[in-house]
Amino acid sequence: MELNKSQLLRFTTAGSVDDGKSTLIGRLLYDSKSLFEDQLEAVTTTSKQKGLDGVDLALFTDGLKDEREQGITIDVAYRYFTTPKRKFIIADTPGHIQYTRNMVTGASTANAAIILIDARHGVIEQTKRHAFIASLLNIPHVIVCVNKMDLVDFREDTYQSIVNQFEAFASKMLIPDIRFIPISALLGDNVVNRSEHMKWYMGAPLLHTLETLHISSDINKVDARFPVQTVLRPQSEGYLDYRAYAGRIAGGIFRKGDEITVLPSGFTSRIKGIEGPDGPLEEAFAPMSISISLEDDIDVSRGDMIVRSNNQPKATQDLEVMLCWLNNSPAKPRAKYTILHTSNQQKAVIKEVIHKIDIQSLNRNPDDKELSMNEICKARIRTTKPLMIDSYRENRTTGSVILVDDMTNETVAAGMIV
Structure with missing residues (x-):
């Protein structure tokens, strides 16, 4: 099947701190020749000033000067690039635990998620958290890139062990398509070009995988x-x-x-x-x-x-949602919030935390009712007037809500209606 060259793929990148996300995106842009000459010159100059022999690929995605000086990426950064086969938008989300909430923002419109795993460390809590959020947000494709294979001598058994770890965890979630690619973002192995160091890997490089992923529309075409x-x-x-x-x-x-x-x-x-x-x-x-x-x-x-008239959503004041808490301050019991749903805006209270999700095991904890930043729970919300809802899996737009603190006007939570 010939690909539509104007077809747009939105994908998000996620992983733990220093798993190499910025280097990977820089490698994708650099090797696919998707950089402007002035970008390349600026980064080459900066790399020389830092005393590096080659180009610091991470600089292509570190957008703000303050971020560069700190050496970290602290927000969702959107990058755009095009190949002869497809257009791409990348949502680069931070790896720090305290910025897990940014993945919810970056991944909410994604067709695919790239989850990076450091080959030296294997599947860790952040890996599980990002995989769970990808499942929660109904992202159809997850590409697990086992990075820094050069630091484990490109060993197939190390790679396979990580694949087994991830598959055991992912079997508890609903992710339609999971693919695994061993890579070295720093050296370029299996990013744009096939690796000469891992001939045991028979699959496609990352860019080819992204170019050929089937993009199924997430728009509900049935329910008007x-x-x-x-x-x-x-x-x-x-x-x-x-x-x-x-x-x-x-x-x-x-x-x-x-x-x-x-x-x-x-x-x-x-x-x-x-x-x-x-x-x-x-x-x-x-x-x-x-x-x-x-x-x-x-x-x-x-x-x-x-x-x-013959196809109506549910009109209700009582919602059950999977809630991701985004705010530094914990949820306040029975506190009033403003709930935003499509163009509707109402007052609401969190009536009950039904259970919290243990990210490590995916077990439900019905006894812990405290909700702090980055925690995910199933909750009941009561609104002052009815909302017209569908489940999130049926319709991303009519199945999602946002909670705003009335006192500070900060967005405190994002919810997916179940």
Whole structure:
């Protein structure tokens, strides 16, 4: 099958501190000739100033001056590159435990996740945490790169032992496709080009794997969901009686004449017209941004959802979510938060922590109710007004929520509805 050259693959990189993520991404950019000349010159100059014989590949991804001076990467950095076969967006997430929350941000829209493992250390807690988050976020492809094979003499038995460790842990999770590649990001083995040191490895290098991964759409094409962002009421001449509802389709297809229901009110009507950026449309589908006008003059406002009458989401004030706590301060029992769901914004409380997840074993702990930064739990949330929800596995948009602290206005948690 011929690949679509305009097809975009979003992938995230994750691993523990010093597993070589920046070097790996630098190697991908360098060996695939995806760097501008001025970038290459700047990094070459900086490498010489540091007294290095060659190019410090990690500098290609260390974006901020402060980060370079500290020698660490401390936030999600998005990088873009193109090969003759495909376009890529990389979300480079930090390895430090205290920045695990950044992986939730970086991986939330990813088609694939690269998890780096230091061949000297094998599967560690951060490896398990990142694999679990990849599973939780429903990422279809996970590529496990066993890095620094040059430091273990390119031994096949060392590599196979790590593969066995990871497979034993991953068998408890739902990850559709897991692949393993032994690499040396520093030397370039099996990154863009095949390794001469590991002829026992019969698979493809990393770049070829990324170029040929099947990208399945994560957009729900069946369940029609249209969260209303704003009501359009132009006051100009000729539009005095015009009313339409603007937003971005979160799932499915809408057509002129469709019978629809507005939630949570339950009012019904039919679609009179659909407008896109370039004019009227007969139909529109996710993730298009459009406006919809209805045949009947009914009450619709921001936060409502237009759906097809014969296919409706669940409208509820009680949610069960897998919650990843992102904030430095622990969750406050019965404290009020603002919950953001599509274009809807309500007040909410965490009614109950049902169980926390032990990342090492994936065991559920129903007795520990304290929720601190980077911890993941299943929780019950109560909202002041109904939200129109699907499960996260059915629809990433209508199945995800964010909690915001009312006092500080900080985002404190991200949740996947189960």
